[in-house]
Amino acid sequence: MNPFLIQIPFFPEQASNFALEIDLFYLLLFALTGFFTVLIGVAAVYFLIKYRRRSQGEVPEQIEGHLKLEITWTVIPFVISMFIFAWGAKLYYQMYTPPTDALEIFVTGKQWMWRAQHPDGQREINELHVPLGRRVKLTMTSEDVIHSYYVPAFRTKTDVVPGRYTTSWFTPIKTGTYHLFCAEYCGTQHSGMIGKVIVMEPPDYQAWLRNVPRDKSPAEAGAQLFSSQACDKCHLEDGAGRGPSLQNLFGKDVKLANGATVKVDETYLRESILNPGAKVVAGYPNDMPTFQGLMTEEQVAMIIQYIKSIGPKQGAASTTAPAAAAPTPAAQGVKAPPQAAKPAAPQGEQQR
Numbered sequence: 520m521n522p523f524l525i526q527i528p529f530f531p532e533q534a535s536n537f538a539l540e541i542d543l544f545y546l547l548l549f550a551l552t553g554f555f556t557v558l559i560g561v562a563a564v565y566f567l568i569k570y571r572r573r574s575q576g577e578v579p580e581q582i583e584g585h586l587k588l589e590i591t592w593t594v595i596p597f598v599i600s601m602f603i604f605a606w607g608a609k610l611y612y613q614m615y616t617p618p619t620d621a622l623e624i625f626v627t628g629k630q631w632m633w634r635a636q637h638p639d640g641q642r643e644i645n646e647l648h649v650p651l652g653r654r655v656k657l658t659m660t661s662e663d664v665i666h667s668y669y670v671p672a673f674r675t676k677t678d679v680v681p682g683r684y685t686t687s688w689f690t691p692i693k694t695g696t697y698h699l700f701c702a703e704y705c706g707t708q709h710s711g712m713i714g715k716v717i718v719m720e721p722p723d724y725q726a727w728l729r730n731v732p733r734d735k736s737p738a739e740a741g742a743q744l745f746s747s748q749a750c751d752k753c754h755l756e757d758g759a760g761r762g763p764s765l766q767n768l769f770g771k772d773v774k775l776a777n778g779a780t781v782k783v784d785e786t787y788l789r790e791s792i793l794n795p796g797a798k799v800v801a802g803y804p805n806d807m808p809t810f811q812g813l814m815t816e817e818q819v820a821m822i823i824q825y826i827k828s829i830g831p832k833q834g835a836a837s838t839t840a841p842a843a844a845a846p847t848p849a850a851q852g853v854k855a856p857p858q859a860a861k862p863a864a865p866q867g868e869q870q871r
């Protein structure tokens with residue numbers, strides 16, 4: 520439990536690492552706005568009365584200017600607004616720079632539901648179970664229109680956009696059940712596109728994972744798609760095929776036919792699956808067919824997860840550990856063994 524939490528009346532609960540700082544920032548903006556509204560409003564009324572016209576034809580005293588006064592009311596707002604800018608930019612940077620060691624969950628928005636898939640393949644709809652104290656990164660896209668993944672208790676709200684990946688990350692700091700809303704009007708049942716985020720103690724989360732009927736992991740399903748869609752006929756491991764090898768590729772820079780260089784990330788891989796001609800790797804023909812309309816966003820994501828899984832090893836605690844605490848079929852339905860109880864995150868990171 521974070522000792523620095525200050526629950527502010529009328530605010531949602533503070534359940535993520537960002538919540539307190541965003542509340543303080545918001546309160547500062549609110550206080551500044553209130554202060555200047557009152558100051559200007561009172562001054563306006565006061566001057567209105569004090570300097571009212573008292574007789575027909577009265578001519579007021581002419582004032583040419585007052586340098587000190589003008590400098591004062593330029594410099595003070597400048598300093599205040601730069602402070603707001605700096606603090607806001609810092610928060611923005613933190614929130615939009617997901618850590619590399621986060622637990623990565625894939626989220627798809629669709630009229631009118633939220634789907635989530637955990638690294639080992641557990642799926643859920645309109646719910647999201649996450650472990651307390653662990654950094655969680657959501658990689659999100661939409662099957663249709665723009666949605667927005669909004670968890671007030673986490674103070675996170677991220678648009679979920681068809682045709683691209685957006686990310687959101689947080690560290691849950693308090694167990695409980697919190698509201699999940701769609702915060703972008705997306706059709707008649709937009710208001711019903713709601714759900715729950717459930718923050719659990721890490722052992723409970725592990726037990727929950729074991730009890731969810733599990734598909735293949737996204738990477739396993741992706742490997743299967745990779746051969747059933749015949750990707751493996753051209754993308755040979757040794758690079759001698761019609762397409763480049765995808766081994767050890769993720770996260771690297773590749774040279775394109777047009778001379779540019781591009782970093783292989785989720786967005787680039789997705790584009791290359793759906794619009795292969797857009798960024799052709801140097802030395803290979805532009806003859807891969809598009810998979811636009813042939814694969815769902817979830818399938819595209821599975822292939823990407825597969826390509827990641829055959830890529831260079833990421834930061835120690837990436838997609839597999841510790842959520843992958845070996846959920847064997849035999850363990851399903853069995854109570855959580857204590858070895859899964861180790862919280863993944865040190866206390867220190869909660870204040871990030």
Ligand code: CUA
Pocket residue numbers: 628631665666667701702703704705706709710712
């Ligand atoms: Cu989805 Cu509003």
